[in-house]
Amino acid sequence: MQNPTHIQGVSIADLADEFGTPIYIYDGEKITHQVKTLQAAFSAVPLKIKYATKALSNISILKLIRKAGAGIDAVSIEEVKIGMMAGYSAQEIMYTPSGVAFEEIKEAVKLGVMINLDSIPLMEEFGQMYGGSVAACIRINPHIMAGGNLKISTGHKESKFGISIEQLAQILETVATYKLQIVGLHIHTGSDILDAEVFLQGGNVLFEAAMQFPDLKFLDFGGGFKVAYKPNDIATDVMEVGKKVGEAFHEFCKQYGRQLELWLEPGKFLVSESGYLLVKANVVKESPSVTFVGVDSGLNHLIRPMMYDAYHSLYNLSNPEGKKSIYNVVGYICETDTIASRRELVEVRAGDLLVIKNSGAYGYSMASNYNSRLRPAEILIWEGKAHLIRRGENFEDLIRNQEILDI
């Protein structure tokens, strides 16, 4: 993994001059490349990519992903609406709720998007309201422990997501009672999955259950492909997953008697590596045991290190040639706010620009105003030019919705 000074010929340092810091920068070419990689890996099957919008939901990014040939998976009614603003038709959107109010389901049905039913009570409510008149998908919990750590594992037995595969009989009964029209089955076992075996294991659960559903149009394998975070880190070999899952899928379709579509919902895989969070060192503070670099950002902008113990590579853009030292890079939030611990970096001086890599997925989309800080601007590099795709917040934005009492 290289440490770029330029993205598509645009100088990162110039972006700091023009837009200030901190800022999120996205490489649009990288996103397109990732979509194409996945399409190539699964070229042997009728593939539909449903980008997991929650990873990075800027409308310009969504437009770019649509242009590359993908649909979206939305996890809130707001994401459905944002997707539509980005030009996705209702048919290109899957709505995968997690225990939301039925009002929201009704709204989504009215908009014409496919609902991924995630509980038996929801199946019943859906059945009472629509019977078989609205096609739907069912989210199965396959009871597979997968993913980088427990916080991002979503398909194990204790996970809240989906309907347990052990309740298949009850699922079928509910389908029969309301004559539900089930056109898809879905699993999403977690994030940071390395192994083709996990996708195959999930596939086997889907294949077996699918034989009980005669009206299927697709099977959805979810997302979770791991990307490389560290130098020499391994990422999911998507070519291998594509080949193995593709072969198994063909076998299944033969048995099923009909060719179905294979859906995937990558989030991280499409946008993680495209993103850079550019920050500035405010202070270099030596203490007896550690040297801290305090930067003008923190867990309010990138919460992954504190929330998931995520490792983000970073480098000193301003001092590429200097001598190396070990640093703790920390944010400015009043809270333990460690971005990188015991990390070797080229000597950092106050004012240096640091680039935090792999910040495209779950970066801006999880950003907050904690400590009453402003959220940064987002810049997309597209066709060799820098485009401001969201301005940074100002103080007005921060207090906009407050009704200040006269006391």
Ligand SMILES: *Cc1c(COP(=O)(O)O)cnc(C)c1O
């Ligand atoms: C979050 C999510 C994804 C994407 O996961 P990644 O690890 O980013 O690929 C896919 N499907 C569903 C239903 C999700 O909630």
